[in-house]
Amino acid sequence: MTRQMPNHSASCAQCALQGVCFASSLYESDFSQLDPVVAHLPSFMKGDSVFSQGDNFHHLYAVRAGMVKVYAFNERCQEMIQGFYLPGDIIGLEAIASGEHVFNAVALDTTTVCALPYAQLGDLQKKVPGLMDQMIRLMSQEILSGRVHAGMLTQKTAEQRVAQFFLSMSSKYRARGYEHLQFRLNILHRDLANYLNLTPETVSRILGKFHRYGWMSWKKREVRIHEMEQLCDFVEAETA
């Protein structure tokens, strides 16, 4: 069922992502229980697949470094991008119900992930009370953030969506202790457009506008945010 996977990296107890990852809110003593079941897979290269639609579901994956794009194909065989996942994020939650992955996940950068064997997490509940609680909180949060994202796609203008995306990325980087006003973003305009339900042309025009305003820039994969406040106000604004 869940084949043994080699451990390639440090334990949860030593992980820098404790604050944001799955195991946050667990006690220190619990990590020793969690570690033996968590497999740290060898790095994925850009373009490598973490899981694919139709794969049997055995593991949840915690992103440890790099970035993962999660997407489905619609009936026109076009990608529909569900999200971009950063270190500390858990992916694969939507596959539990059916026992089969419904989305595709690929690395956008050199990426490492921890594999959490789902069956063994259940067993671990006996030894680590609160593990399932944490799991349920995580899923509740995922339900909510899905709703919020859907609301953004439908209620905000193209410009607000773009601004919101960069603010949200920035705040995620900050939560993870990285530089949040200047960071590398290794995704294509095409993918960002897809995620925000826009065209690449529209994204380009909007970025040009933000650049002219001196609010932010995104050139050569490198994002620089100059006027966080302005972007914020713009996203919150009631009138487009």
Add this chain to the structure above:
Amino acid sequence: MTRQMPNHSASCAQCALQGVCFASSLYESDFSQLDPVVAHLPSFMKGDSVFSQGDNFHHLYAVRAGMVKVYAFNERCQEMIQGFYLPGDIIGLEAIASGEHVFNAVALDTTTVCALPYAQLGDLQKKVPGLMDQMIRLMSQEILSGRVHAGMLTQKTAEQRVAQFFLSMSSKYRARGYEHLQFRLNILHRDLANYLNLTPETVSRILGKFHRYGWMSWKKREVRIHEMEQLCDFVEAETA
């Protein structure tokens, strides 16, 4: 914390919704464990609130009869409708993470709900293994269906969204053992439009068109589906 609530109706063991509700996949013997903690609240009248944004989260609610509208207010203080919930559906899952309800839920019809005290569900895990499993499967499904709905809002045309809505309602009624080609739908065009991210005018025009085509009608709260096949093909069609 979780005040005692009076029981107004039958037990889970006798409930007709076992197949679709939370407790599906539990064993018969487990219902006796579940029953004492589940409170069957007195009926809500049309317009009554089941929970509101900002309420402390203590219970999940299983709709037992009637219909519940779940919505939030955006920054313009307009409703953003998250969904319409039928008997067997569980609402409130998105509030677990924060411990506070983030949406509003109101009855659209005379409605009865079962209140599931969340804290006690956790305790019950010891006696009813598989309860948390079922909970997690339910939440996984909710994550997925949220994604699917978001995809529909962004990828489908207005006409496809309307057709899809009625097909989806029809299939839900069928899954619950009700008549699925003719049913009462006590919601406003305005609310349907809101849910599908359209205007009431657009919904009206589209319903007129479907009526002229002889595919379906919705008059005086009563839905009749005449050409399920045509509606299906239309929703699936790659070209709008």
Add this chain to the structure above:
DNA sequence: CGTCATTTTGATTTACTTCAATGATCGTGG
């Protein structure tokens, strides 16, 4: 350095909204 993918920029189109006005339905109280 040349090729191919990506991004940018401009002109045009379109699906849906907004605005406006009329007609149907609901509910309430006499």
Add this chain to the structure above:
DNA sequence: CCACGATCATTGAAGTAAATCAAAATGACG
């Protein structure tokens, strides 16, 4: 039970945000 005001639905005309189409400019990379 009917009348009347309010809410809701329909229909048409005009407007608009973003898509699409087309083409040039820039960048990535063997």
